[in-house]
Amino acid sequence: MTGKNVLIVVDMQNGVFASPRYDRSGRAALINQLIDRAGRIIFIQHAEGEMTEGSEFWQVLPELHQPADAISVTKTACDSFYRTRLDDVLKDLDATGFTVCGCATDYCVDTTIKVAASKGYAVTVASDAHTTGDRTHATAQQLIGQHNEVWRELSVPGNPVTVKTTAEILADWA
Template sequence: MIQSSTNSRKALLVIDMQKGSFTSKTPRFDTEGVVDRINQLAALFRQQGHAVIFIQHDGSSANEFVPNSEDWELLDGLQVEQTDLLVSKYVNDVFYRSELQAVLAEQKADELFMTGCATDFCVESTIQSALAKDYNITVVADGHTTGERPHLTAEQVIEHYNWVWQNMIPTKGKIEVANFKSIVQPIEN
C-alpha cells in the first residue's frame, strides 16, 4: 500500500509523540505498540524515498513544551533519522501557522499517513484540516493513541475516531482508515 505511483508522493506524519504527553499523570493507550508501528512504518517510508515528518508541539506561549525542554523532546523509543523532517506546531491543527504545508509542497507529497498523539485533539484536528486542503489521507488505525477521558476509555476514543474517519466525506482527496498490518502486508509479499 505504501508503493508510490509516479504521480503520488507520500508522507508519514508523526504528531506530538513527545515526552510531556506520555507521563505517569497522562498515560496513553498501547504506547509501546504505537511507537513500534510508527518506527516500522518510518523505516518503510525511508526505504521507498517518502518523507517522514515528526511534528512537535511548541507551547512556549503557555510555558509548556518549550523547545529543547524535556517535555518537548520526542519519546526515546522513536527512531529518528537525519533525513527526517521536523515541524513545530502551536495549536491542535498542525497546519495552522506552521511550515507543514510548505514542507509537504517541497516534498511534492499529496498523500498523508497519519499517526501520533492525541487521537481526539491534535490527530483529529490535523485530519480535518488536511481533508479541507484536498490531501489523500490514510489514518493508521493502530498508529495513534490518547489517554482516558471522563466518559470514555482511551480505547473507546480511538475506536470512535477510527469509525468517524472511515465515514467522513472527503472534499477532493480520499480518506481511509487501515491498520498497520494491512498497510505493510503488500510490501512484505
Template sequence: MTTLENRDRSALLVIDVQTGVLVGAHDRDGVLGRIGVLLERARGDGTEVVWVQHSSDQLPVESEPWQIVSELTVRDGEPVVHKRYGDAFEATDLEDVLAARGIGRLVVAGAQTDACVRSTLHGALTRGYDVTLVSDAHTTEDLSAWGAPSPAEVVAHTNLYWGFEEAPGRTAGTATAAEVELGGASG
C-alpha cells in the first residue's frame, strides 16, 4: 500500500551491522544469526538486500570498527549506502537506490534500535514507504548507566510502539524473523 507510485517491490534493509556498533550489543549473536537467515531468505527469493553503513568520529571510514561484522557478507550487486546521520535517508543516496529498484516496502533489521533503526523507520514511513521492523533482528548497546532503559526494554518498547504505527496509505508493523514476509508486492 505504499504511497510511492510504481514501487511494488520489497527490500531487506540491514542497518549498521558494524564491528564497532555491535560491541557489547544486546543478544548480538542471536540478532546476527537471525539477520543471516533473513539474508539467505531474501537472496533466495529475489528480494533486494540494501545495506546501510554509518561513519562518524568514532567510526572512521575504512577503520576496523567501521567494517561490517565478519559474520555477515555483502554480496556483489548489493548496494551499500553510507551515512553520517541516524536516518539512513538523510544526506544519502538511499532514496535513489530504492527508487531505481522499484522498492516501496522496507523490512528493517540491524542496529542501534534507539538511534539509527528508529530514525530510519520514521524517515521511511514519512517518505511514503511501508515499513516492517523485524522484531527479533535489531539490537542496541546498554546505556542504562546514563539513564536509558535496559537494552531488552529498548527493543521491547520499540517493537511495541512500531506494532501500532500507522500513516495514511502506508503500513507499518513488526514480525519476527521467522514470520516476516520478504518478497512480493507491497500492500
C-alpha cells in the first residue's frame, strides 16, 4: 500500500442502522479515529429499496466525520467491487491495499474483505470498528468475534488478511 493510508468505510448509513446494530456509538467513535488519521477515505454506500442514492436512508451516519475530499462509491450488492468503480478508485489512488471497517460484519464487510484479498489487495481489518445486528442463531458480538477469527485464518496464499485493533492501526500509521 502507498503511504496514503486508505480507509474504506462500508455501509455506515442511516438506512442500515434503521435496524439495531451492536455498539453504534462506540464503533462510530473508533471509525472517526481512523477517518481523522487516514490519508484517503472511501465511503461505500449501499443503494437498495428505501436507500436510493441521495435519499436520507442512503446518507452516511451523521455522527461520522466526512472530510470534503472523501470519495463515495455506491454499490447494490454485498460485494463493494461488484459492478462498482471501487477498483478504478483504488487504482487512481495507487492503492495496493487498504484498511476496512463498517457494517455489516457478516454480509458486506465480509464479502468485501474476501473479494479484495482474492483480487490481491493487502487488506487490514479494524477488528473493533465493524458491527452487525443479532441474527437468529448468533449475537452480533459472537459474529464479530467469529469473523475476526475467520479473517485472521483466511487462506489466500501470499496475501493474508491482517486483523488489528484501531489502536494498533493508528500506531502503524504514526
